[in-house]
Amino acid sequence: MERDPVIVIGLGGIGSAVLAAIARRGVRVLGIDRLSPPHDMGSSHGGSRIIRAAYFEHPDYVPLAQEAFQGWERLESDTGRRCLHRCGVLLTGGPDSEVLRESMSAAVKYGIVAEEIERDALRKRWPMFEVPEDHRGLFEPGAGFVVPETGVAAHLEVARRQGAEILTGVEVEAIEQGDRCPTVICNGRRFEATSVIVTAGAWTRRLLPELAAATLEPQRKAIVWCRSVQGREEEIDSSRMPAWLIDDEACGADGAYYGIPSHAGQIGPAGVKIGFHGPGVPLDPDDLRHEPDPEVLARFHREVSEYFPGLFVPPHAAKSCLYTMSTDQHFVIDRVPGRPQVVVAAGFSGHGFKFAPVLGERIADLALGQEVPADLSFLGLSRFDEPQLP
Ligand SMILES: Cc1cc2nc3c(=O)[nH]c(=O)nc-3n(C[C@H](O)[C@H](O)[C@H](O)COP(=O)(O)OP(=O)(O)OC[C@H]3O[C@@H](n4cnc5c(N)ncnc54)[C@H](O)[C@@H]3O)c2cc1C
Known part of the structure; x- marks a missing residue:
């Protein structure tokens, strides 16, 4: 059994930003991806993603979008790579x-x-x-727009520089819930973690089939x-x-x-x-x-x-x-019910990339802290709960 305090599964647009945010805090973190990001077999390729602050999808995205611009600029100055146009x-x-x-x-x-x-x-x-x-x-x-391939590469560069370990070409097969903590299983290896973040994009439901109500x-x-x-x-x-x-x-x-x-x-x-x-x-x-x-x-x-x-x-x-x-085209970011040390961030419904730096920070808060950050509460899983009969 190997031990890593925090494991991020999936290092695309969002997972790479989460990995960078956690590594920046000096926490030991392992990132795992089935391919070698940036790649063109998921959601974060194609050379450009629109970024705008005057958001029509839901008013609560606006402050996050405003902060995202600063996040991209910070990433640019940390790495010297141009992400934002x-x-x-x-x-x-x-x-x-x-x-x-x-x-x-x-x-x-x-x-x-x-x-x-x-x-x-x-x-x-x-x-x-x-x-x-x-x-x-x-x-x-x-x-304007941000460049997804550059954004992913830049976040991974920051993560590596800050000491994150990265495994590519390794597919996570399952996350087992033990008595004390979750165990991530891949290629016959077992990693115990204090916290697991699932940012597996279109593959998320394979690892977390219980999230049926969120559709994904x-x-x-x-x-x-x-x-x-x-x-x-x-x-x-x-x-x-x-x-x-x-x-x-x-x-x-x-x-x-x-x-x-x-x-x-x-x-x-x-x-x-x-x-x-x-x-x-x-x-x-x-x-x-x-x-x-x-x-x-x-x-x-x-x-x-x-x-x-x-x-x-x-x-x-x-x-x-x-x-x-997702069922309502809003992101799904929350702890997974019944698995208190597992956080899911998925269902970005075709508009998530622009937020990567700010969501990286908030998801790190969620995985490392106690409470769901207040400005993410509209993205929680409870919105899919069945209405209770009186
Ligand atoms: C055509 C198109 C246009 C878009 N336009 C915009 C736009 O203009 N503005 C905007 O903000 N957003 C836009 N989006 C949405 C945005 O690109 C996505 O919301 C964002 O890229 C999602 O990132 P992700 O990290 O969830 O997924 P991905 O980047 O796909 O990352 C998931 C990663 O998980 C890995 N993985 C999966 N399963 C496993 C496993 N079992 N073990 C290990 N690794 C695993 C995959 O290999 C992948 O690298 C667009 C999306 C598309 C497709």
Whole structure:
């Protein structure tokens, strides 16, 4: 039997940040991953993730998002690696757009610098956008995107430097609950721990099957890269084009196209990265394949071209990525019922990466301390409890 006070299972976007946060506190910690992060077989690849503070998903994310910006800057100065690009984020939507309404209300409530823009002014400033007639915009100039591969590598670098031990290419098979403490089992080895943190992304339910009520369903999401037509390259560069999300009723109630401009030092394929934030295809995460579905590529090009007439040539590259959807699309961060020394952080439902540095700190607090940090209470497991009959 081997002993490590704290074990982090899964070192992707969130687990790498947790590992760094714990190691920074001088606590002995072991991180284990079945692959060798950063890799492109989970949820934290594809070269960019939007980060914004005027958050529409739930007001309690806003202070966390604001703190996340500082976390990324700290990580950059600790490692000399560029993670954060503040090219601004433009959201557009019609009169009934909840995305726009809730983002505006978050901006007002929390004093986030954000500018409401009527469609005509929007067209003057960014002539490449042709959003629907009844759309308006909200532009957050301090927002932008973070680079997931760099973020994961930087967090692992900090963790290593601070003395964390890291095992890669090792799959955890089970977490046994002993009388005194949990035991992590992998490759015939058994590690006793005082605290275990499960940040296994789309594989979390395999290790914690009891979390059925939180769902944690793996879904496949396609992302594509488009170049501009010749001569319009500058219009898709981050110096001219912000990151964007177009909340168009035509895409259905819970889906929207988003894009991240091309930029200097881009990781992965060139061009604008385009995705659709909305329901994905459920799958076994071991079956993730990157081969694009030609029908999906054609649909992306056809539909996105309506917002950018004549700007893009058809996608030249595509990848798949995993969302882990919780029942209500909010994160799941809590102690696991019946396993007081095991913390779960999963179900990031397609919007978790931006928070990695701040969640790393809060999850470390939770694993090393007693109470659930107050600002994470809206993400706890009790929200899935069955209502009690009177
Ligand atoms: C297409 C796409 C676009 C997105 N856009 C945004 C965005 O714009 N902004 C944003 O903030 N977020 C975005 N997200 C969401 C964000 O990327 C995820 O929420 C975040 O990356 C989740 O990180 P994770 O650590 O939970 O999972 P992962 O990064 O997948 O990490 C899980 C790790 O656990 C390891 N693992 C699993 N099982 C085991 C085991 N048994 N033993 C050992 N290791 C194990 C895996 O190998 C993996 O490395 C997007 C996601 C996708 C897919």
